[in-house]
Amino acid sequence: MVSINDIAKALGISASTVSRALKSHPDISLETRELVKAYAAKVNYRPNALALSLKRQRSQTIGLIIPEIVHHFFSSVISGIEELAYSKGYRLIICQSNEDEARERINLQALIDHRVDGILVSVSKHTEKYDHFEEAIRDGIPIVLFDRAADMLNTDKVLVDDYEGGLLAVNHLVSKGRKRIMHLAAPEAMSVGRQRRKGYLDGLKTHGIDFERDLIITCDSRDGVLENQESILKLAPEIDGIFAVNDNTAISVIQLLTAHGFKIPTDISVVGFGNDPIASLVSPRLTTIDQQGFTLGRQAVEVLIHRLERPSVAGSNQTRVIGVTLQVRESS
Amino acid sequence: MVSINDIAKALGISASTVSRALKSHPDISLETRELVKAYAAKVNYRPNALALSLKRQRSQTIGLIIPEIVHHFFSSVISGIEELAYSKGYRLIICQSNEDEARERINLQALIDHRVDGILVSVSKHTEKYDHFEEAIRDGIPIVLFDRAADMLNTDKVLVDDYEGGLLAVNHLVSKGRKRIMHLAAPEAMSVGRQRRKGYLDGLKTHGIDFERDLIITCDSRDGVLENQESILKLAPEIDGIFAVNDNTAISVIQLLTAHGFKIPTDISVVGFGNDPIASLVSPRLTTIDQQGFTLGRQAVEVLIHRLERPSVAGSNQTRVIGVTLQVRESS
């Protein structure tokens, strides 16, 4: 790897002249400039980004902390992030928290140590204390939270309109004549799940349907469905609709019900959330709420870069909400 | 952000003393050491990884170039890579080539500019010339190719046993009494697809089945199935088995055949490749070849770090092959 100093020595001129010649600084004579450029090209000179970052106090690098990579929604978000970051000249350092608070803390610190210009975070499911983020924010490190945010954190956020999604799901089920709608919900602690549940509740209220506590079952995965199969099957004869907090749960419950003789959607209509690719491949094809992961990722980067490239005005945090749409298929 | 110099000034000692005190160098008196450590902790000092990288000529960072992130197999690989890299103290910079050669070249250059210690690459589908990789390898940059490699490139490789997968698929179909087996294949240019096809051909040969050129159709996606539906449907009545180069294609062809009255697996057995999560959710559930993306990712990092941490012996390139297994389900 050849450096500016190597070039300077080889040509018998100073490093500063080389540096200036390479960027066509007007102070440098045409002759020298050409000479330097020709030689640099010949030896395939490439500026050392590390040295530049140190000098400029700017690494043109964005850090990303994500709960898990192997997940269609999250990988879509990552793709959107990479895409826009790349086109804006930023590199992306990625860390996986594996839904673990301790790991999330280590990741955050590592990114700060690497002097990334800003950090994008989707908070781990099991994070209970937020002081690591609070401290970073206090220290002026630009942080944008996406999808999974914490209300208490005072920073930019880019979220999916989970509430609207819950509303859309219930409206749709009601429009299909469904009146007793079960909700397979995420644990209370998850902001995302809370919003979907709130949408569900408000949707019922709008249509004058009384909310029944028993119809909400905390169950947000394939395993969850298996664990709760008794209660689900006991209620099944009395209900005519299900809104599941995600597609996997929706598909699992459809399989469970089908296996026990229920007809979907004749007996029970089912709506999922996420529009995972599997939703259109299972049978019956799943009605679900589409959330644009790729767009979410792009917007998160956009917000972050906006922050990076303007003098940050205090208290000007923005929250963007990405719209969702209902995808009607065969399960409802 | 406080630096070693800031600490030195604040305590009225030299930067070198601070540096040594922080790492408990024996030259420094216990008193000074404690003093420095206490102050560093108080002001929350963190070493600047950029400066360290520059000094050490080692960034503890690995670069990754991957064709696309939103893809179950690739995202599994990324997860495996991140997992092991993280535990070995390396950070991961990720770049998406989007199956585009020009972009791949830019990504490679960017990673080199950032002085990553080594690079993991899965070659883009549309890459025709490999001189960018050859040059990097010649310059001594440690590169490990995974999954999609190019024979001509002389470097470490970690591959899926695609050949064995093709073989397993055909063996299985034959064991089910199938004799006229169609292959939905990837274009010749893709090493991965070539190996799977070779496994298919050798599998047929092993069982004394004559290979029929017409039974190989180049078609490796949902769109491909639609484009080739005429030829597929024309051949359908004469065949009794299909080996598709990936799960998506397998699922699409099952949908096509089912829609036209064929019974799967009664009339035609279908085997896919990849063991994507959808394979066990569609109906009939898809028989397929399981490829361990996560393991592949870990192994790729392992090989790379092995290279990084030993003095690289010339011509000692290794190629690791990750085993595959047959997952029998309902489609065969």
Added chain:
DNA sequence: CGAGGCATTGAAAACGATTACTTTGTATAT
């Protein structure tokens, strides 16, 4: 002919850390 201007270039500091090589002062040995 000397002052001022301008075109070119170089020296040195800075970014943050490490480290080989002094330097300083004290204690021990001869």
Added chain:
DNA sequence: ATATACAAAGTAATCGTTTTCAATGCCTCG
């Protein structure tokens, strides 16, 4: 008393680049 050893600290170079502030030499103008 003097040479020697050693502990503890500081100086300066280095990694690769940028940039401020000279320095040099030449030309022009009065």
